Amino acid sequence: MPAIRVAVAGATGYSGEELIRLLLDHPEVHLTCLAASAKWERPVPASQVFPRFARRLDLAVEALDLPRLAERSDAVFLALPHGKATELVPSLLAAGKRIVDLSGDFRLRDPTLYPQWYQFTHAHPELLTDGRVAYGLTEFHRQEIAAARLVANPGCYATSVLLGVLPLFRAKLLEEAQIIVDAKSGLSGAGRKADETLLFTEMTENLRAYKVNEHQHMPEILQDIERLTGQQASLTFVPQVIPVSRGLISTIYVKTRRSPEEVAAAFEACYPPAQAPFVRVRRGSLPQLKDVVGTNYCDIGIAAHPAGGVMVIGSALDNLTKGAAGQAIQNFNLMHGFSETAGLR
Numbered sequence: 479m480p481a482i483r484v485a486v487a488g489a490t491g492y493s494g495e496e497l498i499r500l501l502l503d504h505p506e507v508h509l510t511c512l513a514a515s516a517k518w519e520r521p522v523p524a525s526q527v528f529p530r531f532a533r534r535l536d537l538a539v540e541a542l543d544l545p546r547l548a549e550r551s552d553a554v555f556l557a558l559p560h561g562k563a564t565e566l567v568p569s570l571l572a573a574g575k576r577i578v579d580l581s582g583d584f585r586l587r588d589p590t591l592y593p594q595w596y597q598f599t600h601a602h603p604e605l606l607t608d609g610r611v612a613y614g615l616t617e618f619h620r621q622e623i624a625a626a627r628l629v630a631n632p633g634c635y636a637t638s639v640l641l642g643v644l645p646l647f648r649a650k651l652l653e654e655a656q657i658i659v660d661a662k663s664g665l666s667g668a669g670r671k672a673d674e675t676l677l678f679t680e681m682t683e684n685l686r687a688y689k690v691n692e693h694q695h696m697p698e699i700l701q702d703i704e705r706l707t708g709q710q711a712s713l714t715f716v717p718q719v720i721p722v723s724r725g726l727i728s729t730i731y732v733k734t735r736r737s738p739e740e741v742a743a744a745f746e747a748c749y750p751p752a753q754a755p756f757v758r759v760r761r762g763s764l765p766q767l768k769d770v771v772g773t774n775y776c777d778i779g780i781a782a783h784p785a786g787g788v789m790v791i792g793s794a795l796d797n798l799t800k801g802a803a804g805q806a807i808q809n810f811n812l813m814h815g816f817s818e819t820a821g822l823r
């Protein structure tokens with residue numbers, strides 16, 4: 479079968495660069511178009527933009543031009559700032575492309591949530607519940623993803639939290655549908671754009687909370703718990719930035735009277751290695767960043783409170799891989815009938 483012609487829009491960003499890194503090793507992919515903002519009106523060889531791809535990639539980064547993008551590709555990854563995919567998706571769908579969008583533009587089903595959480599009014603609310611659109615938490619939406627034309631890839635925090643709590647909701651192990659999350663992310667989570675608060679001098683030897691209970695990943699977490707289990711959960715969410723370049727850990731506190739063994743068994747039943755190749759459950763210890771950075775794994779560990787009643791779940795992943803480009807490729811693989819692990823091992 480000939481390789482799928484793939485375009486990456488947002489190729490110069492952190493997620494775009496990670497997409498290129500992974501797609502170059504994908505056996506079924508031929509990269510054909512790399513696009514970014516208008517500042518790339520004069521094309522620049524990708525090997526100059528990213529010297530690490532020299533001799534591996536004979537393409538230039540160009541300003542995004544929708545007809546050109548459509549003409550050169552069968553499938554498109556959109557790794558653009560929030561609000562931008564909404565402008566492109568209707569034409570790409572009409573042109574018959576398969577799309578994986580890494581932004582939040584198509585994650586929420588209720589259009590009235592966009593002004594509050596993403597500060598824009600959705601221009602195509604009819605697409606949010608269109609049957610061709612799937613939420614891309616791979617492990618829980620495989621059938622929808624395989625049939626979708628557009629996959630809304632989940633947020634990085636949302637991926638770690640949902641993979642860390644859905645087995646508990648599914649197996650009805652919680653005393654209350656209440657989750658408290660203390661999450662810590664490396665600085666690449668904010669993208670490559672300049673931001674004074676993320677300067678080396680501000681962040682080295684520092685840790686800082688931001689958007690406490692106001693982070694845009696909160697509604698997609700609650701939405702997916704409700705869609706998959708019918709339960710309306712409450713969420714306390716404290717995201718923090720830490721001075722590492724990549725990697726994310728969500729430490730999740732839940733109330734349960736079940737033993738750690740019962741809880742671990744529920745996770746293992748939900749993620750058998752043959753069916754969930756990228757979720758690793760560990761008993762007896764919480765996960766650490768260095769086991770997941772640069773990989774597509776989400777590592778989940780469980781720790782009980784000695785007095786009982788409270789269980790601590792740790793969920794660690796690389797925000798640019800399982801939290802972005804890697805999960806996007808898992809979804810691309812399902813959409814095209816490839817092995818879920820193609821290009822990711």
Ligand SMILES: NC(=O)c1ccc[n+]([C@@H]2O[C@H](COP(=O)([O-])OP(=O)(O)OC[C@H]3O[C@@H](n4cnc5c(N)ncnc54)[C@H](OP(=O)(O)O)[C@@H]3O)[C@@H](O)[C@H]2O)c1
Pocket residue numbers: 487488489490491492493494513514515516517518542556557558559560562580581582632633634666667668669670671797798801802
């Ligand atoms: N970073 C993460 O950990 C992460 C994880 C999951 C999801 N995401 C999501 O993925 C998307 C990309 O995030 P990122 O962190 O990779 O961002 P980023 O590093 O800031 O990169 C943004 C990319 O979009 C391009 N761009 C900006 N405005 C554009 C426009 N008007 N037209 C065309 N291209 C434009 C930029 O190109 P220029 O070089 O021209 O500026 C750059 O290639 C976001 O929606 C983000 O929320 C990110």
